[in-house]
Amino acid sequence: MPKTQEKARLLETRRVAEDTHRIALYAPRITATARPGQFVMVRITSEGTDPLLNRPFSFHRIHKDDGLFEILFRVVGRGTWLLSQRKEGETLEVIGPLGNFFTLPPAHEETVALVAGGIGIAPMEEWGHRLAQWARGDEARRVYLFYGARTASEVVPTRRLERKGVTTFISTDDGTLGRCGTALDLLDQTCRDLSIRPQRLYSCGPLAMQAAVATWARQQNLPAVMSLESVMACGIGACLGCALPAVPPDDSSRIHYVHVCKEGPVFDSRKILWEKMEPMPVRPLSFVCS
Amino acid sequence: MGKDGTHARSAPELRVQLGPLSLKNPVLTASGTFGYGQEFSDFLDLARLGAVVVKGISLEPRPGNPPPRVTETPAGMLNAIGLENVGVERFLAEKLPSLRRRNATVIVNILGNSEQEYAALAERLEDAEGIAALEVNISCPNVKEGGIAFGTDPKTAARVTEAVRQKTHRPLIVKLSPNVTDIGLIARAVEAAGADIISCINTVSGMAVDVFSRRPKLANVLGGLSGPAIKPVALRCVYQVVHAVSCPVIGIGGIQTALDALEFLLVGASAVQVGTANLVRPTAAVEVLDGLERFLRHQGLASVQEYIGTLDTTCRLPQAEEACAGDG
Incomplete structure (x- = not known):
């Protein structure tokens, strides 16, 4: 599934609970291949270099027919606070869809x-x-x-x-x-x-x-x-910043890390x-x- | 022709010659910020880049440091990845062929725990096809052994350079750390030891802490600062190295845009590497390249070479000469 960098239009922003916001982004190319469990990296500001890094958000809702998806986030720091202040009609750079996704249960599970x-x-x-x-x-x-x-x-x-x-x-x-x-x-x-x-x-x-x-x-x-x-810088497997300690594939005791953005x-x-x-x-x- | 808006008739020549290394343009990607190239192939044509400098490779695979490994800082980020990499054998078997299929110009960044390891790496890579140059990393601040241990002392820096030089005929780049008292001194030592090209800077040693949990924000406690925050430090280092050595220099540090890249070319870098910007905008390097070409056209310059090292530091006001000279 190709990853895409897209200028998304912010269609709707809504406070749905205390310090919790849901925003709808029109990004037809990303939406076309989005699957539940995957995520996007969102650029918080269109101007300047502070905050510098994009923020990862999972797909909260995917509306394939309308070419838009929604993300849900809590304000936990300056980046998410600035994102909560973005207005309808503005554009945000978004990269996605990223990472792996949920798969349906095997046939025997009910x-x-x-x-x-x-x-x-x-x-x-x-x-x-x-x-x-x-x-x-x-x-x-x-x-x-x-x-x-x-x-x-x-x-x-x-x-x-x-x-x-x-x-x-x-x-x-x-x-x-x-x-x-x-x-x-x-x-x-x-x-x-x-x-x-x-x-x-x-x-x-x-x-x-x-x-x-x-x-x-x-x-x-x-x-x-x-x-x-995880704290994440790139979201595309380049920086290796989002490592988590994991069981090595050979089940040995050696140190092994998986990366939230790549294996997750x-x-x-x-x-x-x-x-x-x-x-x-x-x-x-x-x-x-x- | 020039600043009045007239344009050069044909496309400006972007090719640069760095000693023995000829590159189609001066925009490279910095090691550690561009994976092994394939991570970015959905976003841009790798063949357009002057070169892809791959994530640092060691003889054996390395797992890297425990998390958290990255944290954001004002206009920058701190990282302590710890040189996680797949090791030279998997690099040659999987990563290099993938880069070659995409017609990328490949520069391999190498690192080791000892002179012998650096030499063995150079030897192992010597027969591989499709490597344009080696970049020797003696400047990573995030591991106890290797990396910066070699890069902060002119004698050890020279010894590592010499060990690699003896094993490779390829163009040899040595990447320097800013975390030293006199970067010019290290630059002269590695040039004398056989480096063809010097690249600088690696990250600036830094730290971030959380006042509520009273914990460092990185498990490694210390990390390497990168991004726009370090550009003035990088520019100063490049300026000093350019004046210390006669070999070509590649400028690295906080380059986000073509104008940032031009600053480095202006002070005398023959090429640049785009780093942390790739993590934010995967297309950053080609945007820098496009912007560079646009700038050269706007300035009516026939080639990028005409712009490199043209910084004018002479004093403009004769009556203030004393003040200029005494500045700083």
């Missing part, structure tokens, strides 16, 4: 679960949409979404997925909406309470959550397919060495723009 933590909901919407189509192909197929956020105001609406037939459960860390607890607490408890037995997990969220989901999946002997993130962003959780991961620093929002 029940799958999406697990999303915080802004990790971003790639799950388009993928949930596709899985809902997959589920319509066979009565026995079920798609669940377990979505955890910090607090009610940060929950991104999931009505579109629910309408498509994705059974959705929500939790918040502070209990202001849905069950009180993390996305993993929600997954674990709901599966017990309702005797849901997912045969496969698709997961996206902060590193600590992903590591916990990976451990849970291992205990349940389930495959977990994870969309991972979608990984089998068993291939990642979670214990060797450095958590990404979180900056309190009140300091982001000062």
Whole structure:
């Protein structure tokens, strides 16, 4: 699939939850070959060299017929803050589609679960949409979404997925909406309470959550397919900046890294060495723009 | 002809001769910012570039440093990749053929932990077809051994250069670090040891920390700064090296646009390498090339050679001569 650099027109920008924005970009060439799980690199500013680097965002929604896609992001630093200030009608340089993508479950699997933590909901919407189509192909197929956020105001609406037939459960860390607890607490408890037995997990969220989901999946002997993130400079496999510690192909003990932009962003959780991961620093929002 | 807007009749000559190395134009891509070329083939025609300088190659594959490896800084970025590369055998078997199929002019950047490793690499590459030149990396700030350990001392820099010189007939470029007291001194040492061309600069040693987590932003703690932020430092280094040696110089550091590239040519670089800009705009190098040609036409120049090294540093105001001379 060829990668393309395209001047995208910003068609719509909308605040969908606290510090969370969704923007629609008209970029027909990128959209034409975009697949759920893949990502784009977006140039934040059209002028100047600060911030210098593009920012990676997964496809949140892909509208093939209209030649446009949407991204969903949280304001976590100066780059995302500036992006949230861009206006409808402006153009942004976008590179994509990049990286690998989610693939449908093997034929014998009928029940799958999406697990999303915080802004990790971003790639799950388009993928949930596709899985809902997959589920319509066979009565026995079920798609669940377990979505955890910090607090009610940060929950991104999931009505579109629910309408498509994705059974959705929500939790918040502070209990202001849905069950009180993390996305993993929600997954674990709901599966017990309702005797849901997912045969496969698709997961996206902060590193600590992903590591916990990976451990849970291992205990349940389930495959977990994870969309991972990293600080990234190029997004096209040139700088090798987005390395993650991984199990070497020969299963030896030698040091091995995979690159989120090249071998990922979608990984089998068993291939990642979670214990060797450095958590990404979180900056309190009140300091982001000062 | 000239600044009044008249144009040269035919396309300006972009070919440059750097000692034994003849290049179709002076715009190259910098090692470590352009992968092995194939990463960019969706975006541009590799054959248009003066040369592709590939990611540094070592004798054995190297896994690189633990993450985080990159972080953004004002108008720049810090990296501590740690010279992750596929090793010379996979380079020759997979990467070089792919570059040749795309008719790219290839310069191979090499690095080692010892003089012997540099020499062995040069020897291994000597019989391979389709390599225009070697660039010896003695300036990577991100690994403990090799790299900068050789590049900060004129004696060791000369020894590595000599070791490679003895094993190769190819044009030999040595890439210098700005993290030294006197870059001219190192430049003279490697020129005397057999370097045909000097390229500079590699990244500037730097650091970034997070005040909330109280952790360094790079796992390696220190990293190499690149991007527009370092252009003035790079320009100064190129200027000093041009005046220290008689061999040709390739300018590197913060080049984003054709005008940036022209600054380096003006102070005397015979060619330039576009680096971090490739990571932001994959088409950056060809945009620099197109812009360079446009500039030469606008200025009514028949060749890029006419522009190289034409910086005028004479004092314009006779009565202020003393002030000029005493500046700095």
